[in-house]
Amino acid sequence: MGKIFVIGIGPGSEKYLTKAANDAVKNEKIDIIIGGKRALSLFKNVKKNKKTIGKNINKILKFIEKNRAKNIAVLTSGDPGLFSILKPILASASFSKDEVEIIPGISAVQLAFAKIKDTWEDAELITVHGRDVSLMIGKAKAQKKGKLVILTDSKTTPNLIAEKLLKNGINKHAFVCENVGLENEKMLEGELESIKNKKFSGNSIMILKNL
Ligand SMILES: C[S@@+](CC[C@H](N)C(=O)[O-])C[C@H]1O[C@@H](n2cnc3c(N)ncnc32)[C@H](O)[C@@H]1O
Numbered sequence: 001m002g003k004i005f006v007i008g009i010g011p012g013s014e015k016y017l018t019k020a021a022n023d024a025v026k027n028e029k030i031d032i033i034i035g036g037k038r039a040l041s042l043f044k045n046v047k048k049n050k051k052t053i054g055k056n057i058n059k060i061l062k063f064i065e066k067n068r069a070k071n072i073a074v075l076t077s078g079d080p081g082l083f084s085i086l087k088p089i090l091a092s093a094s095f096s097k098d099e100v101e102i103i104p105g106i107s108a109v110q111l112a113f114a115k116i117k118d119t120w121e122d123a124e125l126i127t128v129h130g131r132d133v134s135l136m137i138g139k140a141k142a143q144k145k146g147k148l149v150i151l152t153d154s155k156t157t158p159n160l161i162a163e164k165l166l167k168n169g170i171n172k173h174a175f176v177c178e179n180v181g182l183e184n185e186k187m188l189e190g191e192l193e194s195i196k197n198k199k200f201s202g203n204s205i206m207i208l209k210n211l
Pocket of ligand 1: 106178179180
């Protein structure tokens with residue numbers, strides 16, 4: 001029986017890849033590395049069996065199960081503890097906790113807060129991925145203090161979120177942190193009105209504060 005190493009590779013650039021994560025991926029006992037395109041691109045020079053995975057969680061779990069005899073490195077963006085494949089792996093009846101090793105990474109959320117020079121101890125974190133937007137609207141309405149952090153995706157981008165919140169009579173002070181830590185990083189701060197007509201990719205984090 002092999003082990004499953006769930007490794008957080010940070011926001012996506014070498015600069016924020018920890019030594020522990022880098023060493024874990026390159027460790028000689030790893031037989032297969034699985035991850036998204038961006039994550040795998042950090043390990044172009046690592047000569048190991050690699051498998052590019054998409055977003056279909058069941059397919060990924062099945063692949064891991066099929067290769068249980070091997071030691072597998074599963075790469076996640078940011079930190080595995082935040083909206084990643086780690087949760088379904090831990091919840092799966094197919095794998096025991098003893099078979100799983102977790103190597104933390106720098107979350108894109110951590111880096112976003114560092115960039116906007118603020119703390120995140122009073123933040124609530126949500127994702128729009130695979131969730132109904134009404135959940136996000138409800139959270140924004142209920143936000144009395146602190147920060148609401150929204151992880152976006154290509155379907156529900158920051159401009160679309162701004163539009164939906166405004167339509168529901170909610171206005172906030174917002175930060176949009178797109179591709180944080182990457183060469184095409186874009187940061188914007190303003191009220192939702194100024195965000196709804198701009199274009200952002202789904203690889204963004206929105207931080208909302210009350211006005
Ligand atoms: C499946 S979640 C994984 C979050 C990750 N585990 C973390 O700790 O950052 C993917 C979402 O994280 C956010 N994200 C990941 N990397 C990012 C980056 N470099 N810049 C902005 N947002 C990022 C985006 O909202 C993206 O859709």
